[in-house]
Amino acid sequence: MNHKAGRFGEFGGQYVPETLMQALGELERAYLYCKYDRKFNDELDYLLREYAGRPSPLYFAENMTRKLGGAKVYLKREDMNHTGSHKINNVLGQALLAKRMGKTRIIAETGAGQHGVAAATAAALLGLECEIFMGREDTERQALNVYRMRLLGAEVHEVRTGTMTLKDAVNETMREWTRRVSDTHYALGSVMGPHPFPTLVRDFQSVISREAKAQILEKEARLPAAVVACVGGGSNAMGAFWHFIGDGGVRLIGCEAAGRGLDTGRHAATMAKGRVGIFQGMKSYFCQDGNGQIAPVYSISAGLDYPGIGPEHAWLSVSRRAEYVSVTDDEAVDAFYRLSRAEGIIPAIESAHAVAHAERLAGALPRDESVIVCLSGRGDKDVAAIARYRGEDIHE
Amino acid sequence: MSRIADAFGRGKVFVAYLMAGDPSLAHTREFILEMERAGAGIIELGIPFSDPIAEGETIQGANLRAMASGTDMRGAFRLAASLKGELSAPLLFMTYANPVFAYGYGKFFAECAECGVSGVILPDMPFEEQGELSEHADRSGVDVITLVAPTSGERAVRIARAARGYLYLVSSMGVTGARDEIDPGVQARVSEIKRCADIPVAVGFGIHSPSQAAELSRFADGVIVGSAIVDIIARNGESAAGPLADYVRLMKAAMDAAEPE
Numbered sequence: 308m309n310h311k312a313g314r315f316g317e318f319g320g321q322y323v324p325e326t327l328m329q330a331l332g333e334l335e336r337a338y339l340y341c342k343y344d345r346k347f348n349d350e351l352d353y354l355l356r357e358y359a360g361r362p363s364p365l366y367f368a369e370n371m372t373r374k375l376g377g378a379k380v381y382l383k384r385e386d387m388n389h390t391g392s393h394k395i396n397n398v399l400g401q402a403l404l405a406k407r408m409g410k411t412r413i414i415a416e417t418g419a420g421q422h423g424v425a426a427a428t429a430a431a432l433l434g435l436e437c438e439i440f441m442g443r444e445d446t447e448r449q450a451l452n453v454y455r456m457r458l459l460g461a462e463v464h465e466v467r468t469g470t471m472t473l474k475d476a477v478n479e480t481m482r483e484w485t486r487r488v489s490d491t492h493y494a495l496g497s498v499m500g501p502h503p504f505p506t507l508v509r510d511f512q513s514v515i516s517r518e519a520k521a522q523i524l525e526k527e528a529r530l531p532a533a534v535v536a537c538v539g540g541g542s543n544a545m546g547a548f549w550h551f552i553g554d555g556g557v558r559l560i561g562c563e564a565a566g567r568g569l570d571t572g573r574h575a576a577t578m579a580k581g582r583v584g585i586f587q588g589m590k591s592y593f594c595q596d597g598n599g600q601i602a603p604v605y606s607i608s609a610g611l612d613y614p615g616i617g618p619e620h621a622w623l624s625v626s627r628r629a630e631y632v633s634v635t636d637d638e639a640v641d642a643f644y645r646l647s648r649a650e651g652i653i654p655a656i657e658s659a660h661a662v663a664h665a666e667r668l669a670g671a672l673p674r675d676e677s678v679i680v681c682l683s684g685r686g687d688k689d690v691a692a693i694a695r696y697r698g699e700d701i702h703e
Numbered sequence: 704m705s706r707i708a709d710a711f712g713r714g715k716v717f718v719a720y721l722m723a724g725d726p727s728l729a730h731t732r733e734f735i736l737e738m739e740r741a742g743a744g745i746i747e748l749g750i751p752f753s754d755p756i757a758e759g760e761t762i763q764g765a766n767l768r769a770m771a772s773g774t775d776m777r778g779a780f781r782l783a784a785s786l787k788g789e790l791s792a793p794l795l796f797m798t799y800a801n802p803v804f805a806y807g808y809g810k811f812f813a814e815c816a817e818c819g820v821s822g823v824i825l826p827d828m829p830f831e832e833q834g835e836l837s838e839h840a841d842r843s844g845v846d847v848i849t850l851v852a853p854t855s856g857e858r859a860v861r862i863a864r865a866a867r868g869y870l871y872l873v874s875s876m877g878v879t880g881a882r883d884e885i886d887p888g889v890q891a892r893v894s895e896i897k898r899c900a901d902i903p904v905a906v907g908f909g910i911h912s913p914s915q916a917a918e919l920s921r922f923a924d925g926v927i928v929g930s931a932i933v934d935i936i937a938r939n940g941e942s943a944a945g946p947l948a949d950y951v952r953l954m955k956a957a958m959d960a961a962e963p964e
Contacts, residue, residue: 599805
């Protein structure tokens, strides 16, 4: 791919208030320097290994494979990372980068709370102040994670504007960044927003596919038929896809949240139902109405409840390198149960969207093929909400 | 000479921002004409967007009220067309990139020209991204107003040299909304720009009091007031015309009395 800096085809860019342009330039320069700096990379590798617990296993889900009767299903166990999801890969990188830039404070948005917890964790470890912005809908859905962030020393701001979910948390974090940019780094949690975030977050998450590719070649001596990952903003998917993009035979499949169903208007399926637009710093696909107003979206999963998608995914889709499919709440919840019972692994409800599609796919493929599912996070945080979804009133 | 240049040719300009359709398009029309009579030299008309990331709570509230009253791009164009001939101050549209992108750049700028809209301000489309607009804007003779912030550094001069209409100098860090303290560095930034570029400079963000307007008028060509006006509308609703006129007169008098640098 030959792109202008910060562009993936027509997508990407830096559509932000002027006040932030200097900070984005500073971040881009610092990142380009660190990307090739031996000491920075050694430090990051050390933290990923000794602190986050990498490499994460590529686990052969034998019981699940037997039940499906098709291709071998491998789970890339990002749920086994410290803090329980892939989010730690990105925040360790960004927190180190923030320190390199002389910043003393990080701010971040969070949906499900996974990125917020990871950011608060990295801040605690590296001695940075941390403030997290989280929509009120989500602080209610994910009360335990709110307490977890506070326990780690972060200040959590409840966002009461707009739909009070992830997109509003991003708006509020950007507003806060324009207020105080000199000592503050915005540790954006996904492959979205203005350049350089989509690129740098993807690079920090690409450790997922770097490991997975080596692991699958060691176990199977051949590349997988497909890599499947859930997509909200799309960071675990970008990380899981990256080192396979050049391998044309490997299908790359992103799973969006279809919520109650694509035709109900209650979903977060950006590639299926959105149109090209400009929002939150980037040109990409967004769920919006005919007047360009950003549409309220819905998913059972707070982490996928976002009306946009990272610009590189938009590019992978229009250039036909990756496919994007939709998975409903019901399908994801069923997969959540099945994986828990078949393998004794409780996936995050976000990741369960990918599991659901991988089951459909693997069953239809020959047994000598394999499919990698990025199990982006663990599901402890979701247990109470899933019980309520199934009609059992459990309180945390 | 363009209408914007004309406005600055007549002395210090009070630039009034208000949101279309807050509380209704008919009232917005009345408020605009009333503010012009009271001394407003340029009108910036907001068009609502669901997620106005450059705005503080006051103007966020106006966006919500305007959306609730059903205001959209078509309504804003109808309002602009209805003011043609009656409003002599230049009228500018201020909104976000996505409503304009969704409407279509070509169609949007052509209609701006037809309806007498002199300029467009898109706070989430910085200088470097304006290339995709400029062909359409130029063809229609509509100025795309660029913002310069306290953090713009060396970019400020580059932006000022390419600026059209006037330069919108953001007074201080953060989002829109009344502030008691305006960054003292603003005077130096205005002089720096004036040294390098021949463009009127209007200062906005946070300005609400006559004393601030007077102070800024010593060195800037114009003062932009948004949140204070939106707040008067929020408090007085349909009967805001009188209080708006009083406020604009007060601000303009303070500006006219200011001793030049």
